[in-house]
Amino acid sequence: MPDSVLADQQKQFSLNRPIGEVIAQLVPLARADEAGDKVRSKLGCWAAACFFFAVVSFILSAAVSPYFLALAVAMIVLGIVNLTKYNRKKKEDLSDNLRLCAIPLLAALRDDFGSEPVEITLDLRPPLSNEKKTNEVKNGSGMRKETVTTYVDPWLSLDGILADGSRLQCSVVETITQRARWKRSASGKYKQKTKRKKKVDVEVSLTLKAKRFDVGGITNAEVKHGENKSTVSVSQKIARADDTPIPPAEVLNVIAGVYRQLRPARSS
């Protein structure tokens, strides 16, 4: 397994290093992303404020003094500058899965992986990026039109040897369904409403040493028995009513779900 960074620019990473080094490499990215999110939020607010004051200035230029027209033009220019900066920052945005799930998950498992190299593949492109769009269906027409867009985000794949001698393979694939439709508000205006749902598939495979673990008590997983090892595979689907990142505990629950059913092997 060669150590490689596939493409920073494309926000996709493939690393094969001890987990401490992986975390050390990902933390600066997460910090930069968090700072970028804050800057983007400010830029967005400033752009909106500039456009609002531009409209107010236009009204005042007609009602009070023509000098307000210059202020309105200045506000429009400032708004466009902020909007341009906002869009530039948006291109640098990384998936929040890094900060809110991947790093805490890896940090929690740091002692379990120890100093052995871990093969990890991360796709940090935002979940709703065009590259992750797999399907788009438009239903109805006119103001009753509804667009259903599906995004598939296989953002995490993890493979490493744990300190107890087991091999842990884990992958997380998210499917986001976005429904956008036009609705008429109480004031009579038409507004587009967007609703998102997420389904997260967590797949875990654990190859366990027979001399260490007894897998006889496992009921809700696929078990392949070998001479010296057994492989336990489990898959869990997690439904979420929004598109926020899943907490690391959801992934840990699937792995711990297998460990809960293990018994210590008896000496032969």
Place this chain on the structure above:
Amino acid sequence: MPCMARSGFLTLRDCGNPEAQACAKCGRPMCTAHLSARSGFTECLDCASRAENLSPEDPEWAYGYRRQYYGTSGYAPLYFGHGAAYDDYDVRSFDSAANVGGPVDDAHEGDAGFGDS
């Protein structure tokens, strides 16, 4: 006395390194690796992790998260070690360490982790 810290999340194991100092809060002997730098190496990572606002980048965070996860999920990890049941957790310990070939540090064997095909 060896360090009495328990390493791991899915399974727990003894640290076993030589003691550097006893934790000022819980009194357990700890090695330097399991003493919190933030506390000035006076508290163990378990005790120091009770502080709030730790970030996952901080090595102490994992100890606090582990305690919180065990408490909320009811997960009781298997313990591969020689000591008594872990102070804070209801661990599922082995009948004796000899049953599984001693502490888990021997786990990195040549065939470890490779499944049968």
